[in-house]
Amino acid sequence: MSKFRKQLTNSAQFRLFTLSQLPLAFFAGLKVKELTDAKGVVTVKHKHLTKNPFKSMYFAAQAMAAELSTGVLVMDKVQQAKPDRVSMLVFNMEGSFSKKATGLITFTCSDGEKLDAVFDKILNSDQGKVIDLETVGTDEKGDEVSRFKFTWTLKKKQPK
Numbered sequence: 001m002s003k004f005r006k007q008l009t010n011s012a013q014f015r016l017f018t019l020s021q022l023p024l025a026f027f028a029g030l031k032v033k034e035l036t037d038a039k040g041v042v043t044v045k046h047k048h049l050t051k052n053p054f055k056s057m058y059f060a061a062q063a064m065a066a067e068l069s070t071g072v073l074v075m076d077k078v079q080q081a082k083p084d085r086v087s088m089l090v091f092n093m094e095g096s097f098s099k100k101a102t103g104l105i106t107f108t109c110s111d112g113e114k115l116d117a118v119f120d121k122i123l124n125s126d127q128g129k130v131i132d133l134e135t136v137g138t139d140e141k142g143d144e145v146s147r148f149k150f151t152w153t154l155k156k157k158q159p160k
Contacts (some may be wrong), residue, residue, distance in 0.1 A: 004079040038112035042069040057101035066148035069107040070133040085157040092151035101145040109135040128155030
């Protein structure tokens with residue numbers, strides 16, 4: 001396991017990372033449960049800081065966890081690309097909600113292979129690429145509560 005993956009999947013190290021780099025994720029209590037070449041898994045709990053007035057999880061808390069499940073996959077590929085440097089940016093987001101989100105919600109993005117194919121093209125070109133990564137949020141029963149698609153723009157940075 002790479003140093004980067006260890007940092008993200010180690011609870012204490014991830015909390016320090018989020019506190020300094022993603023403070024909203026820190027306060028919402030997001031956790032990276034799994035990060036492999038194939039998938040990123042992030043959880044968020046329905047609690048005081050993530051609730052809405054309708055006794056379920058606020059959509060923005062779900063969107064944050066959903067984005068992170070795709071983002072950790074992209075960040076991992078960026079780390080693996082070194083010494084090449086790759087810029088990453090969310091260009092678009094779409095979301096749909098199918099059930100009230102309560103309890104522990106798990107977002108899983110299984111688009112690692114799709115991302116690998118795009119990264120090969122990025123590293124061998126000066127052209128940027130756009131990729132859609134999908135993630136699905138499920139509750140503790142395994143029922144789908146939401147689904148998001150994030151469009152990422154990726155481009156190899158030129159040496160200075």
